[in-house]
Amino acid sequence: MTPLALTPPALEPVSLAEAKIFLRLDQSAEDDLLATLITAARLMVEAASGRLLVDQAWRVVIDRWPDGGEIRLPLSPVSAITAARVYDVLGTAQPVAPGALQLDTVADPPVIRLAGEVPEIGRPRGAIEIDVVAGFAPTAAAVPALLRQAVLRLAARWFEQRGDVVGRDAEALPAEIMTLVAPFRRVRL
Known part of the structure; x- marks a missing residue:
């Protein structure tokens, strides 16, 4: 990650x-x-x-979806997921539906849980990008x-x-x- x-x-x-x-x-x-x-x-x-x-935009890049369906973020606190995308075999970014990822802001470290259908990854490294807002407030x-x-x-x-x-x-x-x-x-x- x-x-x-x-x-x-x-x-x-x-x-x-x-x-x-x-x-x-x-x-x-x-x-x-x-x-x-x-x-x-x-x-x-x-x-x-x-x-x-203070709030700032970050991108978390991971290789594949975790087996347990939970992504423990290396950033804290995190208040929102602003975008998520998965790169397919052609290298094209496929957007992740907004409801497919749920952010648990109470957990420490913050956790993103898979809550719906997500696109299949198409490359072995850096296949998933999740953009978040991290910080206590703006x-x-x-x-x-x-x-x-x-x-x-x-x-x-x-x-x-x-x-x-x-x-x-x-x-x-x-x-x-x-x-x-x-x-x-x-x-x-």
Whole structure:
């Protein structure tokens, strides 16, 4: 199973204005740098938490329909299936009927269940593509406060402590950031 990002979120979970207030910045000379750091911090928090923060379009590519009829998604949370297609032996995309796939948004990780007739696959690799919307919501207000705070604090840390701090943080996030992210990580038993 391969997840592919199709479109980034329309906005970040922390605005440039919020970050500037947090950092007590009055000037706009470094707005581009700070905006880049906010995006990088979001990506790090998403990776550490295993959750996508603001709605974004993703495509999940699989080789064949699962035997048990359930596809456990590598993305979380997922709010909608926007399209699905299967490639036949000629390489032509055949659409999957909307009711043939059911999304269980309560399951963690989210699960897509086969609920109807689906086209036959026609190639051995990458035969099925399912497009989904992943994220807590389209607006930053719906992102859990702890995850927003982790993005804000990480971007501020990188802004204030420029240099090799980003390289060290890429290996392991600072403890105070991981504490904010911890409640959202999926635990394996």
